[in-house]
Amino acid sequence: MLICVGTIAFDTIETPEACAEDVLGGSATHFGFAASLLGPVGLVGVVGDDFPDAHLAAFRARGIDTAGVQRVPGRTFRWAGRYLDDMNVRETTDLQLNVFADFDPQLPDAYRDAGYCFLANGAPAIQQRVLDQLRSPRLVVADTMNHWIETARDEVLALLRRVDGVMVNDEEARMLSGRGNLVAAARGVARLGPRFVVVKKGAHGSMLVAGDDLFLLPAFPVEEVRDPTGAGDCFAGAFMGFLAWAGRTTRRTLCRALFAATVIASFNVEAFGVERLRTLGSAEVFKRGKRFIKMIAM
């Protein structure tokens, strides 16, 4: 089984073109909707008593297990952000941790046997406490962010020594490795422990470093980007979903997982929140995958 520990949130998003208020978001949410296209996935997270049952039903309607989602008194995590002109730059305008502030993830017993686990961005100490609960994981991949690298560097480094893979953006790779050149940075992160490193470059694609091996993939060229929020978590969800489905982590499988992640994340940015993923069918994914293959094949 594949599980993801992360946030379930209400996002308020402003782009140069439009605005959306309190849409269903969060790292676990985006991860779950993407991963569910490839197989079973369970979420570990927390919501407040303001979280509608309809949202939980929407998860289940896509085959996403919510046994690990706790509901506690209080308000659900809220994030608000604004995208600037080119959609590659955003600023956070509001952040309310609410019930997430005291979140101490407890895996349901069935989840403790999960073979595949994604630790979405969060306090590295909490991420490690999740690891402690796993009985015999086959593959653990973690995300992190600039905030934790700055304020809890030692704990992030301790985490990196315990995971199989890490998924970071270019800034995080540079901060973790202290190298400005992105390839050197990715190789530097790999030397901190994980067997492979995925660098997400947004509209510029992604890079996989595994030992001496390097794999480069452009992003699928989306012409109308409506909302980039959660694209990285969708990317992670499809990547992990693919690996769990394949049951292998050979170089070839990792590359294909990156391809699937790229294609599925490209849908997410076409609408606000998870609106596009909620109804996305595998036929559409395969069709876009075929188009993408042609765009990158020599």
Add this chain to the structure above:
Amino acid sequence: MLICVGTIAFDTIETPEACAEDVLGGSATHFGFAASLLGPVGLVGVVGDDFPDAHLAAFRARGIDTAGVQRVPGRTFRWAGRYLDDMNVRETTDLQLNVFADFDPQLPDAYRDAGYCFLANGAPAIQQRVLDQLRSPRLVVADTMNHWIETARDEVLALLRRVDGVMVNDEEARMLSGRGNLVAAARGVARLGPRFVVVKKGAHGSMLVAGDDLFLLPAFPVEEVRDPTGAGDCFAGAFMGFLAWAGRTTRRTLCRALFAATVIASFNVEAFGVERLRTLGSAEVFKRGKRFIKMIAM
């Protein structure tokens, strides 16, 4: 025959690591050294009486024809620039047009029969005067820059209607098309006339748009970038050199030309000026090409 009309210059380059003064540079120079790896190439440019014969001999030593290089009284074009931390951002610190200010390119008679012509960045009116001198070109590709798009937009647009292809960076594509999204921008530029558009994204790779077709290629991941100056012109030189060698511009050939351009330009950034290209051999190029294929193959 392939010809390139552009600058031959002395560059003074400052990077976070090092500094180089008055190194041989300019668009035609970088173009020529790259193109010469693939076949014969002739340069059209102007130098002052301070330009050493040894540099002209260095061109010829690589099989670059210099019949179109005029020497006139005065000083050679000089450019000075500084690269900031991440090497993707640079600022021009000095620009002296010198003899280039009055440059009105006259093609030697043999060059007027050239089948392949690259118009490096320059005043669009001058670029068009070069076109007027060509008797029956098979393929003309032009470069331009933000300065001309801002100050001589109509002339740039007139030029685009007369060329087969255009090679621009992401900023230029956005300025020409008025579209922020890069794919939409590239398609917008294609609608201005040229049969194909190549968008150079530096360390992020390149994109080819030809009709409804789109081809994406990452950059070769260079770990030690010493000097990015001229990488775009090398890219153009190898691209045009490949097309002239192949004698075709099918989709497949254009993609392969982009691949060759990516590999050859990756060498250029490993040393100042054209130092690396001056001694680059085809065995090294093939070897890196094979490595690159593995990095982008699924």
